[in-house]
Amino acid sequence: MPASSDASPILAVQGVSKTYEGGFQALKAIDLEIAKGEIFALLGPNGAGKTTLISIICGIVNLSSGTITVDGHDIDRDYRAARKKIGLVPQELTTDAFETVWDTVSFSRGLFGKKKDPAHIEKVLRDLSLWEKRDNRIMTLSGGMKRRVLIAKALSHEPELLFLDEPTAGVDVALRREMWAVVRKLREAGVTIILTTHYIEEAEMMADRIGVISRGELILVEEKTELMRKLGHKELTLHLQEPLGAVPEGFSDYDLSLSEDGSSLTYSYDTNAERTGIASLMRRLAEEGIRFRDISTKQSTLEEIFVNLVEERA
Amino acid sequence: MNFTAIAAIYKFEMARTFRTIMQSVISPVISTSLYFVVFGAAIGSRIEEVDGVSYGAFIVPGLIMLSLLQQSLTNAAFGIYFPKFVGTVYEILSAPISAFEIVIGYVGAAATKSIALGLIILATAALFVDLRIEHPLWMIFFLVLTAVTFAMFGFIIGIWADGFEKLQLVPLLIVTPLAFLGGSFYSINMLPEFWQDVSLINPVVYLISGFRWAFYGASDVSIAVSLGMTLVFLAATLGAIAWIFKTGWRLKS
Numbered sequence: 001m002p003a004s005s006d007a008s009p010i011l012a013v014q015g016v017s018k019t020y021e022g023g024f025q026a027l028k029a030i031d032l033e034i035a036k037g038e039i040f041a042l043l044g045p046n047g048a049g050k051t052t053l054i055s056i057i058c059g060i061v062n063l064s065s066g067t068i069t070v071d072g073h074d075i076d077r078d079y080r081a082a083r084k085k086i087g088l089v090p091q092e093l094t095t096d097a098f099e100t101v102w103d104t105v106s107f108s109r110g111l112f113g114k115k116k117d118p119a120h121i122e123k124v125l126r127d128l129s130l131w132e133k134r135d136n137r138i139m140t141l142s143g144g145m146k147r148r149v150l151i152a153k154a155l156s157h158e159p160e161l162l163f164l165d166e167p168t169a170g171v172d173v174a175l176r177r178e179m180w181a182v183v184r185k186l187r188e189a190g191v192t193i194i195l196t197t198h199y200i201e202e203a204e205m206m207a208d209r210i211g212v213i214s215r216g217e218l219i220l221v222e223e224k225t226e227l228m229r230k231l232g233h234k235e236l237t238l239h240l241q242e243p244l245g246a247v248p249e250g251f252s253d254y255d256l257s258l259s260e261d262g263s264s265l266t267y268s269y270d271t272n273a274e275r276t277g278i279a280s281l282m283r284r285l286a287e288e289g290i291r292f293r294d295i296s297t298k299q300s301t302l303e304e305i306f307v308n309l310v311e312e313r314a
Numbered sequence: 315m316n317f318t319a320i321a322a323i324y325k326f327e328m329a330r331t332f333r334t335i336m337q338s339v340i341s342p343v344i345s346t347s348l349y350f351v352v353f354g355a356a357i358g359s360r361i362e363e364v365d366g367v368s369y370g371a372f373i374v375p376g377l378i379m380l381s382l383l384q385q386s387l388t389n390a391a392f393g394i395y396f397p398k399f400v401g402t403v404y405e406i407l408s409a410p411i412s413a414f415e416i417v418i419g420y421v422g423a424a425a426t427k428s429i430a431l432g433l434i435i436l437a438t439a440a441l442f443v444d445l446r447i448e449h450p451l452w453m454i455f456f457l458v459l460t461a462v463t464f465a466m467f468g469f470i471i472g473i474w475a476d477g478f479e480k481l482q483l484v485p486l487l488i489v490t491p492l493a494f495l496g497g498s499f500y501s502i503n504m505l506p507e508f509w510q511d512v513s514l515i516n517p518v519v520y521l522i523s524g525f526r527w528a529f530y531g532a533s534d535v536s537i538a539v540s541l542g543m544t545l546v547f548l549a550a551t552l553g554a555i556a557w558i559f560k561t562g563w564r565l566k567s
Contacts (some may be wrong), residue, residue, distance in 0.1 A: 020567060058408040062566050080316070083410040094401030098333060099326075110322025111409040153405065 008072060009033040010085075010161050010192045011057070018052055018216075028216045029066070034161075034194060039187055040205035041224075042196045043306055044213035050089060052198040053213070054163050058088045070161060084112060086160040087159030091166045091196075093146045094152030097139040101130055104138060105152045112157035124155045127182060143260075144175045152181065162186065164195040168202060168307065175228075180206060200306055204228075214310050236267040236278060238285070239294040248288055254281055271299070319411040323419025324426075327393050331427050339431060342381050346435045349377055350442040353499060364501050365532040370443040374496030375526040377439070378432045379460065383493050383518065385431050386461045388485050390424035390468030390554050395475050398565075407566065413559030417469060424465035425458070446529070452537075453528035459544050460521050464489075466551035473564050492518040497526075502534045517547055 011034040018027040027049045034040050042050050055061040057068055059079060068075045073082040096104050105121055125131045128148040133141060138149060147167070154162060164183070168176045176199075183193060183206060197203055203210055203224070210227055212220040222230070243262035254277060256266045269276045284293075330337050354370030359367040397403040406416060439445060447453050457471040496518030502510050513519050514535070524540030527533035533540065558565065 058404075060404050060407045060566065062562055080410040080412075083408060086408065088404070088408050090404050092401055094404060096402055097400070099329070103326075103329070106406060107322050107326050110325075111319045111405060111411065113316040113318045113410055116319065135567070 003040055009037060010036045010071050011194070012069045012160065013053075013057070014067050016053070016056065017064050017127060018049075018056060019064045020063065026216050029054075030213075030216075032218060032221065034192060034209065036160075036192055037187070037190055038208045039183070039193045039195070039206050041207035041210045042194060042213060043200065043203055043210060044196075045310060047051055048213045049216040050213055051165055052216075054088070054194070054196065056262050057082055058086055058163065080113075081150060084157070085160045087154035087157065087162045087166045089150050089154045089162070089167055091169065093143060093150070095138045095146050095149055100135050100137055101125070101141075101149055101152070102134040105156045108153040109156040114157045120158065121156060124152050127185065128152050129178065144171055147175070148169055151179070155186075159191065161192045161194070164193060166196055166198065168197065168199060176202075212306060212309055220309060233268055234271045235298045236269065237296050237298070238265045238267070238292040239296075241291045241293050244290070248290065250288075251281075251284065265290075316411050316415055319409060320415050320419045320422070323406075323416065324423045327389075327420060327423030328426065330393070331389075331423070336429065338344045339434060342431055343434055343438055346381060347378055347438055347442075349373070354442055358498065364504070365530065366528050367450060367532075368443065371445060372501075372526075372530075373499050374436070374439045374443065374445060375529050376437050376493075376496075376522050378457075378501065379496075379518070379522045379525055380490075380493045380498050381435055381463055382428050382432045382457065383464050383489050383521075384485055385428035386424055386464035387468035387471065387489055388481075389427050390421055390465040391472035391475065391481055391485075392468075393420045393424055394469055394472035395481055398473070403565070413555070416559075417466070417555055421462060421465040421469055423488075424468060428461045428465070429457055432461070449528045453525065456521070456525045456528055456544070459548065460525070463548040463551060464545060465556060466548070470551060470554050470558065473558055478563070489518075491563040492516050493522075497522045497534060517543060 013030055013032040016027060016030045017025065019025045030049075030053060042053070044050050052061060056063045057070070057075065059075060070082040070085050073079075073085075075082045082217055088163075088173055099107070102125070105124065106116070109117070109121065122131065130145070130148050130152055133145060138146065141149065151167070167179055171179070180202070183195075185194070187193060194204070195202070207224050209221065209223050211218055220227075240263055244258060244265070245262060247256050247258050247265070257266050257268075258264075259266070267276070267278075267281060290292070331497050337405040350370065350373075353373055356371075363369065364372045394403075397406060436445075454485040471481065471484050493512065495514050497513070502513045502519060502523075505513065520535060520540040520543035524537055524544065527540065557563070
């Protein structure tokens with residue numbers, strides 16, 4: 001669901017900055033609105049300020065200036081109402097050790113002021129494939145299982161806004177896919193999700209909108225499809241039978257480039273243009289007697305877009 | 315008030331107690347019994363009565379206080395230090411719960427545990443010596459007040475500590491000496507006058523004196539002074555905790 005301006009946002013961040021005691025400015029006047037029900041991916045290199053921003057919203061780090069409201073509740077003045085709506089899955093595997101899975105997840109629910117609801121806890125544990133492990137002590141679980149426990153704790157009190165801070169860092173492929181399935185289910189249930197990730201593939205697959213944060217500044221917020229369309233383009237590579245010395249004359253209206261050894265010709269085009277020009281290019285090449293033994297196409301990924309963006313700023 | 319959250323923290327902490335029942339309860343009981351055997355029976359039989367009470371019975375309030383102080387302090391300190399150490403404190407900080415409620419949960423559990431322990435030691439003592447409690451309500455009052463005060467003190471230490479050494483430093487280097495020198499095993503009236511005056515700087519003197527008064531009706535300092543000093547200490551810890559949460563000291567950056 002894309003962000004719409006008429007519905008009141010579940011999260012509104014206005015002019016939030018954070019300067020740590022040592023003088024390090026982690027965030028510089030961040031403005032951000034998140035619509036109910038959307039999945040928002042926050043991308044950025046290490047130390048960009050992703051976790052600081054999340055920690056401020058959740059009440060773990062004090063803000064230096066600015067205001068934040070969660071579903072209209074100020075996180076300082078009306079912290080109870082604001083925090084009740086938030087679930088946080090932290091980046092580090094910070095779990096208890098001696099408690100059982102069931103106890104630690106039930107504890108989280110109680111901490112958030114919710115009445116006991118064994119049926120809900122059971123559902124959360126089953127969804128995360130933790131049900132069989134409910135009586136196990138946390139210290140006996142694998143890293144992936146502990147990650148699930150953290151998610152279960154965050155979901156125990158039925159949050160409306162869920163923060164997933166690098167949920168799949170150091171997680172194997174199978175578990176990652178399982179987590180994506182959980183995220184989709186939550187979205188269907190109307191939960192708003194904000195995730196930070198290093199795996200751009202993840203943002204590409206899951207997010208409705210993407211924000212890029214670099215050196216404490218939110219340098220871009222865009223709908224994913226729009227971002228991909230605006231900044232993404234496609235390349236068609238023709239692997240030639242005979243190497244060429246230069247791009248043949250008469251092709252200046254095509255964006256062509258020749259590889260260094262002259263063995264392949266690359267054509268960049270906009271996938272959204274009315275005509276890609278591929279058909280005419282092929283025809284022209286055939287007329288010129290340029291033959292190729294193979295062709296391949298490549299779509300620029302979010303990763304490339306992201307790297308370009310951050311590098312431009314650096 | 316988020317009573318559900320207070321209950322959650324309290325239950326979590328009490329569960330920790332029951333998981334470590336051996337070190338939580340049995341070891342203090344054994345060490346206290348040893349004190350009775352050594353000081354009460356073996357050496358105590360050669361010591362004359364103090365304030366009209368046999369030496370074995372005389373040391374009971376002091377021994378209970380000694381355990382109460384140490385246990386309240388270390389339990390509360392460990393209770394808040396451990397989440398900080400492993401990082402699970404993020405959940406407490408991000409929960410819809412006030413500082414006051416957090417303190418009630420942790421301090422309440424630590425105090426409960428040490429009070430229970432005090433009563434167990436009292437029962438153990440009854441097996442060794444003839445006990446009488448002249449002011450049982452005051453006895454309970456001092457027990458609870460001291461347990462809560464020292465649990466709060468421990469809570470502050472748990473927040474202050476950034477390593478396990480610091481966590482053990484205060485109980486070991488400050489509380490134990492103060493408790494021993496605070497008249498656990500003697501009446502400060504037995505000291506030379508100079509040392510009696512020095513002893514009055516020690517806050518634990520007032521706790522033990524008041525507590526012993528509740529048992530035998532005799533005290534080193536007046537009961538009103540004892541009570542006043544205990545309340546002053548309680549107020550000081552409350553003030554420190556209020557400041558900690560206001561500034562986020564060692565909890566939030």
